[in-house]
Amino acid sequence: MGNKFICMTKKDTKTGGFGSKSKRGSMSRRRGSMEEELLHKQALAMAIQQHQLSQRFDNGSMSRRIGSTSSRRRAANLSDPFSGANTKQLPEFLENIKTKKFVLVHGEGLGAWCWYKTMALLEETGLLPIALDLKGCGINITDSKNVMTMEEYSKPLIDFLQELPEDEKVILVGHSSGGACVSYALEHLPQKISKAIYLCGTMISDGQRPFDVFAEELGSAEIFSSESKSLIYGNGKDNPPTGFMFEKQHLHGLYFNQSPAKDVALAMVSMRPIPLGPMMEKLSLTKEKYGTCRRFYIQTLDDHALSPDVQEKxxxxxxxxxxxxxKGSDHCPFFSKPQSLHKILLEIAQIP
Structure with a gap:
């Protein structure tokens, strides 16, 4: 392969072909496209494996987490186009990270699948990412209309934390409304979480609802009106709505305004209705538990679903x-700015 490359270089130096900026740029774009294709194939393989495993275990079991040992081995063998880490420096770099296990919690309508780029980056760096499907999300078989409380919604996360060895802690990352699940976990199992990271997340106050964070910006819009097509009445029109699902024309502008087309396409066919009950529930957060945990916030500055002003508030x-x-990230930085997100996650992980 190396000899062929040298021959092509010599041949084209006469015409300025292969060595020209335009040719190099063209090759770089093709290589980038091939590497992106590799990541998408990896995500598909992970999803297939998770689906196969899910057929053998009960709902909410260990198999329902993307990030098994075998998938980590496969990811470690792949060349990751988003990784900016120098592999020669990895051993020293990892010594600065006390907690190496990341638990990734998706936001409304999404699932564990949305973290595939972040998982590949973390695995390539030598860390241990786990992505969970909340109840009624991703490939979790529960119908979202039957998920009525934050306790039910967060059960896969709480179960996972409870099953950890007694002396083990994790870094918890919550995206969007998944931030409320992180807060719920901090209140109930603070001893299992070394750091909590809110990724454009609903870092709500005591007595506040996750929905309140979005209501200020979207509550008066047609999206949440009584006539909205986004509302889902799982128990019939005579009963209160059980969930909501943004229409596709809203999704692109609100969530994916900076995301690659392939990731948007993946989201459009993978997203599920959002259980409304947990979003409308007021959380009880105490200084004695939630208040003792280390929390960090990552703001997304080109976010149309949760504006920078709301995040700042x-x-x-x-x-x-x-x-x-x-900078330049929409509401889904794991799609639009995966490398920048990865860099920040590593930076937070290294904070003493």
Missing amino acids: LVRENSPEGVFKI
Whole structure:
């Protein structure tokens, strides 16, 4: 392969072909496209494996987590186009990270599948990512209309934390409304979480509902009106709505305004209705439990679903230990800015 490359270079230096900026740029784009294709194939393989495993276990079992040992081995053998880490420095780098297990919690309508780029990056770096499907999400078989409380919604996360060895802790990452699940976990199992990271997340106050964070920006819009096509009446029109699902024309502008087309296509066929009950539930958060945990916030500065102003307000009212910002990111930085997100996750992990 190397000899062929040298021959092509010599041949084309006469015409300025292969060595020209335009040719190099063209090759770089093709290589980038091939590497992106590799990541999508990896995500599909992980999803297939998870689906096969799910047929053999009960709902909410260990098999329902993307990030098994075998998938980590496969990912470690793949060349990851998003990784900016120098592999020669990895051993020293990892010594600075005390907690190596990341638990990734998706936001409304999404599932464990949405973290495939972040998981590949973390695995390539030598860390241990686990992505969970909340109840009624991803490939979890529960009908979302039957998920009525935050306790039910967060059960896969709580079960996972409870099953950890007694002396083991994790870094918990919650995206969007998944931030409320992180807060719920901090209140119930603070001893299992070394750091909590809210990724454009609903870092709500005591007595606040996850929905309240979005209501300020979207509550008066047609999306949440009584006539909205986004509302889902799982128990019939005579009963209160059980969930909501943004229409496709809204989704692209709200969530994926900077995301690659392939990731948007993946989301459009993979997203599920959002259980409304957990979003409307007021959380009880105490200083003795939730208040003792280390919290960090990552702001997304081109976010149309949860604007920078709303995120800034959450930070002012809830005072995390650290705040990080991703320029040019929409509401789904794991799609639109995976490398920037990865860099920040590693930076937070290294904070003593």
